[in-house]
Each structure stands twice: as C-alpha cells, then as structure tokens.
Amino acid sequence: MLKWLVILLTLCCALNVVLAMPLEKGMELRYEGEIVAKYTFSTYPSFTSSRSVLLLVEVLECDRDKGAEIAQLTFTEVEDKGGEKSIRHSDVLFGKVNPDGRTVHLSNRSLTFPFLFLAPERLKEGAVWSDDEILLTGFFLSPLKGRVIYRVLRKSEVEGFSCWLLSRHLAKPVTLTEGESKYIVPLWTDWIWVDAQTGLVTKLKRRWQYYAPHSPYKRIQTMIATIALKRISVLSPEDQERLKRELARMRDIAEAIEGKYESIKTSEEQLKRAEQMLTDAISELRTSPYVDFYIPYLERELESVRDWQKKLEATKMVGKPAPDFELPTVDGTAKVKLSDLRGKVVLLNFFAHW
Amino acid sequence: MEKEFWQAYKDKGVVVIGVSVWAEGDPFEVTKEFVKEHGITYPVLVDSQKESLVADAYKVTGVPTNVVIDRDGKIRYMQLGFDPEGIKRAIEEALK
Numbered sequence: 001m002l003k004w005l006v007i008l009l010t011l012c013c014a015l016n017v018v019l020a021m022p023l024e025k026g027m028e029l030r031y032e033g034e035i036v037a038k039y040t041f042s043t044y045p046s047f048t049s050s051r052s053v054l055l056l057v058e059v060l061e062c063d064r065d066k067g068a069e070i071a072q073l074t075f076t077e078v079e080d081k082g083g084e085k086s087i088r089h090s091d092v093l094f095g096k097v098n099p100d101g102r103t104v105h106l107s108n109r110s111l112t113f114p115f116l117f118l119a120p121e122r123l124k125e126g127a128v129w130s131d132d133e134i135l136l137t138g139f140f141l142s143p144l145k146g147r148v149i150y151r152v153l154r155k156s157e158v159e160g161f162s163c164w165l166l167s168r169h170l171a172k173p174v175t176l177t178e179g180e181s182k183y184i185v186p187l188w189t190d191w192i193w194v195d196a197q198t199g200l201v202t203k204l205k206r207r208w209q210y211y212a213p214h215s216p217y218k219r220i221q222t223m224i225a226t227i228a229l230k231r232i233s234v235l236s237p238e239d240q241e242r243l244k245r246e247l248a249r250m251r252d253i254a255e256a257i258e259g260k261y262e263s264i265k266t267s268e269e270q271l272k273r274a275e276q277m278l279t280d281a282i283s284e285l286r287t288s289p290y291v292d293f294y295i296p297y298l299e300r301e302l303e304s305v306r307d308w309q310k311k312l313e314a315t316k317m318v319g320k321p322a323p324d325f326e327l328p329t330v331d332g333t334a335k336v337k338l339s340d341l342r343g344k345v346v347l348l349n350f351f352a353h354w
Numbered sequence: 355m356e357k358e359f360w361q362a363y364k365d366k367g368v369v370v371i372g373v374s375v376w377a378e379g380d381p382f383e384v385t386k387e388f389v390k391e392h393g394i395t396y397p398v399l400v401d402s403q404k405e406s407l408v409a410d411a412y413k414v415t416g417v418p419t420n421v422v423i424d425r426d427g428k429i430r431y432m433q434l435g436f437d438p439e440g441i442k443r444a445i446e447e448a449l450k
Binding site for chain 2: 314327328348353
C-alpha cells in the first residue's frame with residue numbers, strides 16, 4: 001500500500017496548458033473549493049482522499065511574448081479537521097508562455113489539478129483541437145507522453161458563474177517501447193468547466209486508469225477525481241490591496257524562517273528577531289479573511305523558535321549559580337530546598353512519566 | 355539513576371534528586387507510581403505547578419535532563435538525554 005501511495009504522491013504533471021488571455025495584468029482572483037479523489041487498486045483496498053483548496057491568482061504580466069510570465073498562483077491545500085484549519089501544502093507557481101506563444105507551462109503540479117487556462121478564441125461551441133502532453137512523470141518514472149483531444153461542448157453555469165464545458169481525452173491509448181516507461185495509461189477522460197471570464201478551470205471530473213504491464217499486478221489503478229472551485233470574487237481594489245499585503249507578508253515570513261533553524265539556532269539575536277516577526281505576524285493575520293489559515297503553521301514555528309531560545313539559554317547556564325528552588329517530596333511529608341544542600345554535590349534528574 | 359549514581363555515590367557526598375515535571379492528572383499519584391515501579395530510594399520532588407516552574411528556571415526543553423551542581427552551588431554539567439559517562443565525569447570533577 002505504502003509503495004503505491006508513494007507512487008501516487010510522486011506522480012506529477014509538467015503541464016502544457018493553453019494561455020488565458022482574458023486575464024489582465026494586476027487582476028487578482030480568489031477561488032476556494034474541494035478536491036475529491038477516489039482510488040481503486042487491483043490488489044489493495046480503495047480509498048478516497050478529500051481536501052480543501054484555496055487558490056489565489058495574481059496576474060503579474062499578461063504578455064503574449066515568448067517566455068513572458070503570465071501569472072503567479074498561490075495554491076494552498078487546506079485541511080479542515082472539525083473547524084480547525086491547517087495547511088497541507090502551499091505553493092507559489094509561475095506560468096511561462098511556451099515558444100508557440102499559445103500555451104502556458106506550469107510545472108510540478110499534482111495530476112489531480114491540471115492548472116488549465118484556456119484562451120477565449122478557443123472557447124467556441126464545437127471547437128476541437130489536440131495537443132501533445134506529458135501525462136505522467138516522477139522521479140522514478142520516465143515521462144509518459146500522449147496526444148490529448150479537447151472538445152468544447154457547450155456553455156454551462158457553475159456556482160452562478162458562466163463556464164464552458166469541455167471534454168478532454170486521449171487520442172489513443174499510449175503505447176510505449178520497452179524501457180521507456182513502466183506504465184501505460186489506456187483510458188483518460190476529463191470533463192472540464194472553464195470560467196468564461198478568466199479562463200481558469202473551476203470544475204473537473206476525471207476518470208483514468210493506468211497499467212504496469214511488467215508488474216505482477218498489471219492493472220494498477222482507477223481514479224475518479226472531482227475538483228470544484230468556487231470563484232468567490234474578483235476582488236475589490238481595497239481587498240486586492242489587503243490580499244497583496246498579506247500574501248507578501250506570508251512570503252516574507254516563509255522566506256525568513258524556512259529551513260533556517262540550523263543557521264540561526266546559535267544566535268540569540270536572530271532567534272529574538274524570528275520570535276518578534278512571528279508574534280507580530282500571528283496577531284496581524286488573526287483578523288485576515290484571506291490567510292488566517294496560516295496561523296497554526298506560524299504558531300508551530302514560534303514554538304520551535306522558543307524551544308531553540310531555551311536550549312541556547314540552557315547552554316549558558318553551565319558555570320553559573322544553579323537557580324534555587326523549594327519543592328515538596330513525592331509523599332508530601334517534607335520540602336527540599338536546594339540551597340540547604342550547599343557543601344554536597346547534587347545530581348538533579350528532571351524526568352516525566354505519563 | 356538508582357544504582358549507577360545514588361547507590362554508588364551517596365556515601366561520597368553526592369545527593370541524587372529526582373524532579374518530576376509536566377505530569378498529567380494528579381502529579382503526586384503519577385510520580386508515586388513511578389517511584390514504586392522503579393524501586394527509587396533517592397528523594398523525588400514534584401514540580402507540580404502549572405508549566406513546571408523549576409524546569410522552566412533550568413531551561414529544560416525535554417526529559418530526561420540531568421544537571422550536576424557542585425559544592426558551591428554552581429552548575430557544572432547540564433545535558434538533555436541520558437549520558438552516564440558525561441554525568442560521571444562531571445561528578446568526579448566536582449568531588450575533587
């Protein structure tokens with residue numbers, strides 16, 4: 001089971017997606033919703049995974065020029081356990097326009113979420129086109145390529161927003177020469193709803209299967225995934241300002257502390273700074289409607305910083321007078337005062353028993 | 355603790371003191387059980403106040419933490435985790 005979980009988690013898609021022209025520079029959008037995926041294995045029990053998603057799209061540039069950066073996406077998966085939210089995964093992604101000037105390359109996203117942006121000129125009833133796409137890749141997989149056909153079916157409404165409904169499927173089962181990859185995707189069908197205004201995928205239903213012809217299990221997995229994102233709003237100018245500020249704050253903090261403990265753990269000053277920054281950020285973000293879910297993560301970080309501070313202080317205590325104390329003995333009949341033991345060598349053993 | 359340090363050093367001017375911290379439930383009951391279970395004869399104290407104030411004063415971040423204090427009341431050794439060789443060395447040094 002673990003092995004397949006590892007495979008699932010490492011199956012990532014380097015996607016070539018179609019450029020979103022309706023996005024305008026400076027536009028910011030907020031989506032939230034859920035990803036539900038049901039996995040069925042040939043030899044293992046099925047399971048369903050479900051997680052909340054928060055997607056903030058910030059359009060930095062909207063340029064048809066080759067290599068231009070079109071969008072910065074802050075993609076966050078939020079786990080909601082009985083009202084207590086915590087971050088499962090958070091990413092800032094950049095889309096680059098491919099040399100064909102028509103598609104956008106976004107790398108390293110989970111298969112369950114192809115970040116699809118579609119150009120408006122393509123969104124016409126009955127439109128059909130096809131693209132060569134990389135379907136599977138991972139650190140121990142060779143990339144698996146296939147020809148994918150897109151078909152625009154009709155206009156449809158999702159959560160009150162006008163969308164285009166598209167189908168997306170493989171032109172033919174992927175065939176491979178030996179040694180190319182261990183996996184074959186024989187069936188792949190997506191139903192995709194694209195926000196007509198922004199070109200972003202807001203709903204996706206996916207059904208796919210893949211085989212490992214050389215493994216004893218052969219048919220490995222069937223997955224049915226549903227993604228439903230609700231466009232909350234195109235934010236008001238004030239909200240955009242606020243969101244921008246809070247996101248920048250979040251990024252600053254992440255940059256300042258992530259993986260830094262090894263280097264700052266011996267510096268009292270730097271730990272103090274980290275503590276101050278985290279304390280300020282927590283009280284600041286507590287009132288935020290956008291990034292409040294980030295707080296539990298910051299609190300954990302703060303706890304680590306305080307732990308390092310304590311450890312650092314502890315190393316400085318050797319050679320100094322031992323703090324005096326008076327505590328009751330376990331049977332409650334007497335009290336022991338450390339300073340009364342002057343003249344003796346004392347071995348203090350702090351222990352805990354649960 | 356009991357054999358290696360208390361029994362071995364109690365006649366040489368060394369006092370071993372156990373300090374029970376961060377107990378859940380009734381800290382005295384929980385500690386009593388532990389003392390009985392392990393046949394401990396050296397004095398065991400209970401740092402029962404919320405947040406274990408003595409542990410806090412000694413900047414204890416985890417258990418076990420062992421501290422060796424010399425005859426003048428100065429800390430000679432302090433270490434998270436159990437390192438019998440280090441403790442022994444510190445005690446011998448302090449006894450010189």
